[in-house]
Amino acid sequence: MAVIDLANPTRFLTLVNRVLPWLIAATVVLFIVGLARAMNAPDDYQQGATVKIMFLHVPAAWLGMMGWGLMSIAALGTLVWRHPLADVAGKAVAPIGAAFTFVCLITGSLWGRPTWGTYWVWDARLTSVLVLFLLYLGVLALYWTAEDPGRGSRAAAVLALVGAVNLPIIKFSVDWWNTLHQPASILRLGGSAIDPSILTPLLIMTGAFTLLFFTLYLAAMRNEILRRRVRSMRMVQAQEARA
Amino acid sequence: MTLGPHADFIVAAYAVTAFVVAALIAWVVLDYSAQRRILGDLEERGVTRRSQRGNGR
Numbered sequence: 001m002a003v004i005d006l007a008n009p010t011r012f013l014t015l016v017n018r019v020l021p022w023l024i025a026a027t028v029v030l031f032i033v034g035l036a037r038a039m040n041a042p043d044d045y046q047q048g049a050t051v052k053i054m055f056l057h058v059p060a061a062w063l064g065m066m067g068w069g070l071m072s073i074a075a076l077g078t079l080v081w082r083h084p085l086a087d088v089a090g091k092a093v094a095p096i097g098a099a100f101t102f103v104c105l106i107t108g109s110l111w112g113r114p115t116w117g118t119y120w121v122w123d124a125r126l127t128s129v130l131v132l133f134l135l136y137l138g139v140l141a142l143y144w145t146a147e148d149p150g151r152g153s154r155a156a157a158v159l160a161l162v163g164a165v166n167l168p169i170i171k172f173s174v175d176w177w178n179t180l181h182q183p184a185s186i187l188r189l190g191g192s193a194i195d196p197s198i199l200t201p202l203l204i205m206t207g208a209f210t211l212l213f214f215t216l217y218l219a220a221m222r223n224e225i226l227r228r229r230v231r232s233m234r235m236v237q238a239q240e241a242r243a
Numbered sequence: 244m245t246l247g248p249h250a251d252f253i254v255a256a257y258a259v260t261a262f263v264v265a266a267l268i269a270w271v272v273l274d275y276s277a278q279r280r281i282l283g284d285l286e287e288r289g290v291t292r293r294s295q296r297g298n299g300r
Contacts, residue, residue: 233290
């Protein structure tokens, strides 16, 4: 099957039904391994056991940003090629990305209180992630409240593209401004600053959360395709009733 | 495994994450069964999509 064939919703549904059980199994296995490694990881020499919050916070932050990146790519498909599957992809990823951004903010606050002495500070990293969350809520409002679904999708796609400007701001905020949030410690020149005993479970947990994200994403796309079929069948039903 | 003096914060972080993940899973599972049920009802009543009509349905 060529990649372009997947742009057909029916073929896409067939693929999703085939892939989902394997994705679910891989996600469960990776979470079991990741959580076991995370619980047995040593305490940080400065932060103590609170470093365990990192195994949730970092993957959630990554997925919140990746979700917006995927939504921006889908937005291009919606606005430039007007492909219905691109619109499905954009709409399905928004609630999942918003949920992981919410987890990032909450776990960050719960990590910040014992580490920094405060739940919240208006520094560039925290504020830009809060802006990301608010942008997600804006996109969801456009998708869920627009009277005309097509118009709502196009408006959401425009917001997704404009909001993509926030992604490099989040990433480089710790370099561009003086922040309470620590600078990059995983993806940085010179290699990770984290000891392998903590880095390994972090990478496994990140992999597990990423698999979970794509499992939920494919399932949500399948639901959205079915919802559109329901809508089109109801329209046919209404037209036939009127005729 | 000991969680030290800040155990409450660690447990709360894991609890919130578990709750959000469970809510996402419940959302996709319940939404899927709801859409399948509605589609089944419509098909039982003989309603078809326009694209299916060309296939003799």
